[in-house]
Amino acid sequence: MAEVRAPAVAGSFYPASPAELRTLIERLVAPPAPTPRTVRGAIVPHAGLVYSGACAGVVFRDIAIPAVVVVLAPNHTGRLGAPGGASAWMRGAFRTPLGTLGVAEAFLAALAGRCDLVAHDPLAHQHEHAVEVELPFIQVLAPAATLAPIVLAWDEWSYCRELGQALAETVRAWPEAVLLLASSDMTHYEPAESCARKDRLALAAAEKLDGQELLAICHREHVTMCGRAPAATVLEAAKRLGATAAEVMDYRHSGWVTGDDSRVVAYAGVVVP
Secondary structure, three states, rough: OOEEEEEEEEEOOOOOHHHHHHHHHHHHHHOOOOOEEEOOOOEEEOOOHHHHHHHHHHHHHEEEEOEEEEEEOOOOOOOOOOOOEEEEEOOOOEEEEEEEEEEOOOHHHHHHHOOOOEEOOOOHHHOOOOHHHHHHHHHHOOOEEEEEEEEOOOOOHHHHHHHHHHHHHHHHHHOEEEEEEEEOOOOOOEOHHHHHHHHHHHHHHHHHOOOOHHHHHHHOOOOOOOOOHHHHHHHHHHHOOOOOOOEEEEEEHHHHOOOOOOOOOEEEEEEEE
């Protein structure tokens, strides 16, 4: 494969040792569901796995991972080489210590044909962690899956709605099952009680599949949910694909690990059946 995106946060956000990483992921997804659920979408966190991995594991161990996994993530770095702001890695593969995960090139080409916001933009992915942290879960649970990675540089509802519609149309026409995954942490660097109060409002909108209201709450209530645009986009796409509600499966914060509740980052695991 000509374009392989090398890991950027191995050894910091998760172990660089393949054996240690596999052992960690297997622990985080244990016990797996006897019959994994087929879902349209999900929201999972992307912090260092020592902090957010247990929350992500609650979701990943419950759901089926199909042939194509679309991972929508925020653009934390601000790097951008394409004008539309929905930066896809459209060719080649992503590499982690567990090996390579092939890109769903045909799916991304079909999506880009429906949405001018989407373009091949390796620069935006160069140092971004929010897609990468999800990949070991996919590699352990569904090693044959392919990846459609997109990082978003905006959080305007009009763009989320446009991309959500294009995703729904592409998924509906696709011959294989597709999972829409939004990578997002919740409120950052506030006392745990404040995080929980704000995040309850955002997650209530998510449960109703109301991406527009989710964005409005994040702005109005200063909910520093970094992946609010990916989440809003996935909620919109899932609703167009027939979903009627989402389910919050897990909520926790970094204080559960550090023992300090005074300044935490919060995490939520959400599924959209």
